[in-house]
Amino acid sequence: xxxxxxxxxxxxxxxxxxxxxxxxxxxxxxxxxxxxxxxxxxxxxxxxxxxxxxxxxxxxxxxxxxxxxxxxxxxxxxxxxxxxxxxxxxxxxxxxxxxxxxxxxxxxxxxxxxxxxxxxxxxxxxxxxxxxxxxxxxxxxxxxxxxxxxxxxxxxxxxxxxxxxxxxxxxxxxxxxxxxxxxxxxxxxxxxxxxxxxxxxxxxxxxxxxxxxxxxxxxxxxxxxxxxxxxxxxxxxxxxxx
Amino acid sequence: xxxxxxxxxxxxxxxxxxxxxxxxxxxxxxxxxxxxxxxxxxxxxxxxxxxxxxxxxxxxxxxxxxxxxxxxxxxxxxxxxxxxxxxxxxxxxxxxxxxxxxxxxxxxxxxxxxxxxxxxxxxxxxxxxxxxxxxxxxxxxxxxxxxxxxxxxxxxxxxxxxxxxxxxxxxxxxxxxxxxxxxxxxxxxxxxxxxxxxxxxxxxxxxxxxxxxxxxxxxxxxxxxxxxxxxxxxxxxxxxxxxxxxxx
Ligand SMILES: Nc1ncnc2c1ncn2[C@@H]1O[C@H](COP(=O)(O)OP(=O)(O)OP(=O)(O)O)[C@@H](O)[C@H]1O
Ligand SMILES: [Mg+2]
Numbered sequence: 488x489x490x491x492x493x494x495x496x497x498x499x500x501x502x503x504x505x506x507x508x509x510x511x512x513x514x515x516x517x518x519x520x521x522x523x524x525x526x527x528x529x530x531x532x533x534x535x536x537x538x539x540x541x542x543x544x545x546x547x548x549x550x551x552x553x554x555x556x557x558x559x560x561x562x563x564x565x566x567x568x569x570x571x572x573x574x575x576x577x578x579x580x581x582x583x584x585x586x587x588x589x590x591x592x593x594x595x596x597x598x599x600x601x602x603x604x605x606x607x608x609x610x611x612x613x614x615x616x617x618x619x620x621x622x623x624x625x626x627x628x629x630x631x632x633x634x635x636x637x638x639x640x641x642x643x644x645x646x647x648x649x650x651x652x653x654x655x656x657x658x659x660x661x662x663x664x665x666x667x668x669x670x671x672x673x674x675x676x677x678x679x680x681x682x683x684x685x686x687x688x689x690x691x692x693x694x695x696x697x698x699x700x701x702x703x704x705x706x707x708x709x710x711x712x713x714x715x716x717x718x719x720x721x722x723x724x725x726x727x728x729x
Numbered sequence: 730x731x732x733x734x735x736x737x738x739x740x741x742x743x744x745x746x747x748x749x750x751x752x753x754x755x756x757x758x759x760x761x762x763x764x765x766x767x768x769x770x771x772x773x774x775x776x777x778x779x780x781x782x783x784x785x786x787x788x789x790x791x792x793x794x795x796x797x798x799x800x801x802x803x804x805x806x807x808x809x810x811x812x813x814x815x816x817x818x819x820x821x822x823x824x825x826x827x828x829x830x831x832x833x834x835x836x837x838x839x840x841x842x843x844x845x846x847x848x849x850x851x852x853x854x855x856x857x858x859x860x861x862x863x864x865x866x867x868x869x870x871x872x873x874x875x876x877x878x879x880x881x882x883x884x885x886x887x888x889x890x891x892x893x894x895x896x897x898x899x900x901x902x903x904x905x906x907x908x909x910x911x912x913x914x915x916x917x918x919x920x921x922x923x924x925x926x927x928x929x930x931x932x933x934x935x936x937x938x939x940x941x942x943x944x945x946x947x948x949x950x951x952x953x954x955x956x957x958x959x960x961x962x963x964x965x966x967x968x969x970x971x972x973x974x975x976x977x
Contacts, residue, residue, distance in 0.1 A: 548879050568879045574872050578894040587890055588880035
């Protein structure tokens with residue numbers, strides 16, 4: 488384990504994560520989940536609904552304690568999180584929302600992020616006046632503005648229409664590639680996982696285990712129907728076997 | 730239209746007052762013009778402004794004390810259940826202690842001075858402020874707390890941009906109900922143990938059975954408090970809620 492740059496990887500080695508239920512008893516949510524992401528690598532996390540995807544992201548972010556095992560963030564440790572809901576401060580405008588999370592961001596960098604996400608005209612808008620798609624973009628901008636060493640995204644495109652999803656995917660991938668940010672994206676869509684990720688991590692249902700770690704060898708731009716059909720079948724197989 | 734009705738109703742009140750005065754006699758109910766003349770006398774001698782000023786200063790000091798202590802204690806109790814369990818019964822007792830008991834105890838324990846007067850009024854308002862702010866602290870958005878945690882926002886950023894905006898409506902509510910409570914209690918405190926202020930003058934008027942003097946202080950005071958309520962408290966409430974209605 489002396490490979491150069493090891494400390495720049497995200498290392499997840501969870502053996503158990505239990506959460507107290509309203510009944511009082513603790514329930515195991517995550518069992519064996521072990522993987523690591525190299526710098527700039529994009530992982531997609533898929534699994535049945537309610538299996539513990541959000542909980543895994545929260546454990547990586549330190550929002551919930553790990554019962555057994557450990558998580559190591561890439562050196563630098565700056566973590567950007569795009570929650571399942573946009574979670575903006577309703578009483579602050581778009582730009583302030585981003586600046587409060589990233590007080591050290593310089594103006595040029597913010598300009599670039601706002602432009603890449605099509606937010607330039609909305610800097611002074613308040614969250615209540617934004618559509619869901621725009622609010623999601625602000626949440627993405629906030630996560631990029633801190634110049635993260637690791638970026639966690641929890642179903643960033645859920646409940647957007649198809650056209651908007653495709654556009655936002657492109658904008659997001661543009662930013663991730665331009666900055667080569669190590670990223671972990673939760674999604675419930677196999678298509679999306681294949682379109683975005685270098686590797687697809689598949690979780691089983693409760694307690695969640697990592698049942699497969701499928702690399703997507705084709706370069707992102709060349710992933711059209713025929714080339715990825717084989718991976719699609721492989722992932723579908725894993726999901727139905729569970 | 731609204732204004733017309735309001736002015737008409739005030740005029741009607743003046744007419745009823747005049748009729749009542751004719752009926753009961755000027756000693757029991759002096760007519761409006763005579764009270765107005767008394768206000769002018771008190772204003773000309775300067776006594777009206779000295780006493781109004783003294784009372785307003787007491788209102789401001791005890792109000793500020795009650796709201797700021799109430800805010801801090803309310804947030805602590807709202808966010809720390811253990812503290813809440815300990816202090817809750819104290820708050821309930823204070824809430825149900827008659828104002829008069831607090832005032833008398835303050836004068837007996839602290840002495841017949843300004844500190845006692847202001848603390849007594851503040852203590853009367855405090856439990857109410859605590860309960861209102863505690864409600865706000867319990868309703869703080871945990872999702873936003875997590876955002877602050879993940880993005881490592883500093884305590885001062887959290888206080889200013891996360892907590893305060895969420896508490897503002899509760900603080901406004903506490904301020905609104907607090908002001909009307911405080912200015913009524915200040916008069917009692919002045920009556921019982923101070924030698925100036927609107928409450929003191931009303932006490933003097935009572936001893937002399939001088940209803941004209943009593944009204945000459947009571948009416949300008951009510952007008953000042955209504956003005957503060959309309960031009961200070963209500964705009965603050967609207968300011969606090971502005972982000973909810975921000976147009977696109
Ligand atoms: N704070 C919590 N306390 C106790 N149990 C929780 C908590 N959060 C989630 N759970 C439980 O953990 C399990 C996994 O939830 P989680 O939200 O991680 O799943 P998910 O895969 O993200 O689901 P979805 O696809 O619906 O987003 C669920 O059964 C849920 O009830
Ligand atoms: Mg989830």
